[in-house]
Amino acid sequence: MNHSTSxxxxxxxxxxxxxxxxxxxxxxxxxxxxKAQLKHADKGEILFLQGDEVEWFYFMVDGWVKLFRQTVxxxxxxxxxxxxxxxxGENFIFSGENYNYGAxxxxxxxxxxxxxxxxxxxxAKEHQISFNMLENMSQQQQIQSREIEHLNIQNAPQRxxxxxxxxxxxxxxxxxxxxxxxDKTLIAAKLGMKPETFSRALARLKKDLSLTIxxxxxxxxxxxxxxxxxxxxxxxxxxxx
Amino acid sequence: MNHSTSxxxxxxxxxxxxxxxxxxxxxxxxxxxxKAQLKHADKGEILFLQGDEVEWFYFMVDGWVKLFRQTVxxxxxxxxxxxxxxxxGENFIFSGENYNYGAxxxxxxxxxxxxxxxxxxxxAKEHQISFNMLENMSQQQQIQSREIEHLNIQNAPQRxxxxxxxxxxxxxxxxxxxxxxxDKTLIAAKLGMKPETFSRALARLKKDLSLTIxxxxxxxxxxxxxxxxxxxxxxxxxxxx
Numbered sequence: 200m201n202h203s204t205s206x207x208x209x210x211x212x213x214x215x216x217x218x219x220x221x222x223x224x225x226x227x228x229x230x231x232x233x234k235a236q237l238k239h240a241d242k243g244e245i246l247f248l249q250g251d252e253v254e255w256f257y258f259m260v261d262g263w264v265k266l267f268r269q270t271v272x273x274x275x276x277x278x279x280x281x282x283x284x285x286x287x288g289e290n291f292i293f294s295g296e297n298y299n300y301g302a303x304x305x306x307x308x309x310x311x312x313x314x315x316x317x318x319x320x321x322x323a324k325e326h327q328i329s330f331n332m333l334e335n336m337s338q339q340q341q342i343q344s345r346e347i348e349h350l351n352i353q354n355a356p357q358r359x360x361x362x363x364x365x366x367x368x369x370x371x372x373x374x375x376x377x378x379x380x381x382d383k384t385l386i387a388a389k390l391g392m393k394p395e396t397f398s399r400a401l402a403r404l405k406k407d408l409s410l411t412i413x414x415x416x417x418x419x420x421x422x423x424x425x426x427x428x429x430x431x432x433x434x435x436x437x438x439x440x
Numbered sequence: 441m442n443h444s445t446s447x448x449x450x451x452x453x454x455x456x457x458x459x460x461x462x463x464x465x466x467x468x469x470x471x472x473x474x475k476a477q478l479k480h481a482d483k484g485e486i487l488f489l490q491g492d493e494v495e496w497f498y499f500m501v502d503g504w505v506k507l508f509r510q511t512v513x514x515x516x517x518x519x520x521x522x523x524x525x526x527x528x529g530e531n532f533i534f535s536g537e538n539y540n541y542g543a544x545x546x547x548x549x550x551x552x553x554x555x556x557x558x559x560x561x562x563x564a565k566e567h568q569i570s571f572n573m574l575e576n577m578s579q580q581q582q583i584q585s586r587e588i589e590h591l592n593i594q595n596a597p598q599r600x601x602x603x604x605x606x607x608x609x610x611x612x613x614x615x616x617x618x619x620x621x622x623d624k625t626l627i628a629a630k631l632g633m634k635p636e637t638f639s640r641a642l643a644r645l646k647k648d649l650s651l652t653i654x655x656x657x658x659x660x661x662x663x664x665x666x667x668x669x670x671x672x673x674x675x676x677x678x679x680x681x
Contacts, residue, residue, distance in 0.1 A: 290581065333577065347632070432512070
């Protein structure tokens with residue numbers, strides 16, 4: 200599907216912020232933009248299900264998307280929750296014909312879908328795309344490795360604290376006021392906790408560090424205390440937020 | 441360092457079994473073999489520590505190596521335990537100048553070390569190397585993603601059961617007799633369990649499935665029962681061993 204030049208330009212502008220198109224010749228980005236579709240979606244819309252044939256990969260313009268799997272017994276496992284500027288689904292071109300997770304819009308969102316076939320075509324021609332993907336995959340690998348470490352080593356209150364630290368603003372001034380980006384059930388799922396474990400751990404964290412939480416607004420009296428509470432149980436040697 | 445032609449040939453034969461050199465022109469593999477070093481090491485030898493400058497990447501010929509990190513509080517986290525035909529350290533060329541984990545020989549081993557600089561050189565010249573690395577990283581990513589899922593969803597006896605399923609021989613005939621590849625403390629660490637959690641979970645697994653364990657020899661009366669016990673709490677839809 201080709202669309203109007205202004206729509207192509209608009210999509211191209213969004214795509215240019217993605218890691219995948221870094222340092223690529225403009226005509227290639229335009230080619231992707233021509234073949235892409237810009238979409239709006241409401242919460243709950245399914246982009247694809249685990250097992251569906253891989254045909255598109257996705258770039259988030261705004262809103263949130265949840266990547267998830269289901270166990271044989273029917274339990275849902277949240278793989279990730281992504282927002283603006285994140286791409287997903289592109290790595291499946293190396294691993295078979297079917298998505299091995301599903302994707303569901305978690306809050307009203309705008310996204311771009313791009314054909315996997317075009318990525319395959321340029322991957323064989325344009326070395327820079329391989330580099331971009333390698334760099335990005337290696338970063339993702341490190342993030343996953345850290346996540347495994349935290350699941351092994353940190354207790355539940357520390358894992359919630361680590362999540363809060365990561366969404367802290369870069370300019371820090373105590374007390375810190377934070378807006379939770381999506382609802383607590385999803386945060387619990389992302390951290391791999393049952394809702395009741397999450398509630399207990401959150402209560403513990405509030406008590407230990409005198410946090411207050413009013414709906415989605417969190418107030419942290421001391422960033423330093425939170426960092427000490429969390430980061431002593433981590434092997435990361437440089438600041439991670 | 442260049443060594444004798446026979447040594448280069450020997451190293452080249454080993455390297456040819458690695459994913460990295462798949463479909464590469466022979467002269468490139470020979471160039472790597474010339475610059476590589478074949479080494480023997482005893483249990484406990486440190487190959488590099490977290491924070492060391494990245495200079496070499498490694499290929500295991502036999503034996504086991506443990507990849508690990510330390511938290512600020514000094515607790516050790518086992519990232520992985522690798523044996524023959526596994527490569528490690530090569531992905532650091534995309535992520536900075538220092539190893540972000542350490543590597544220690546876990547049982548008497550033979551390994552090959554290769555200069556990272558040569559990999560960087562060929563990565564820019566030879567598209568096939570990028571492909572090989574992309575394919576491999578994408579597989580590693582899926583394995584890590586599954587590991588995160590299991591840490592979230594499976595209980596401790598199921599995770600030990602899953603480990604046993606993965607080391608089962610491909611030709612299955614009940615009862616199955618398995619030799620544990622390395623000692624139980626390391627298996628516990630790899631599964632992210634404290635020794636006491638591991639012991640309790642193993643006792644539970646033995647009871648539930650009538651397993652017997654005599655030192656490092658495990659006898660599993662029914663593969664089907666073990667698979668049912670473990671795999672209902674997994675989202676993998678095809679057999680994984």
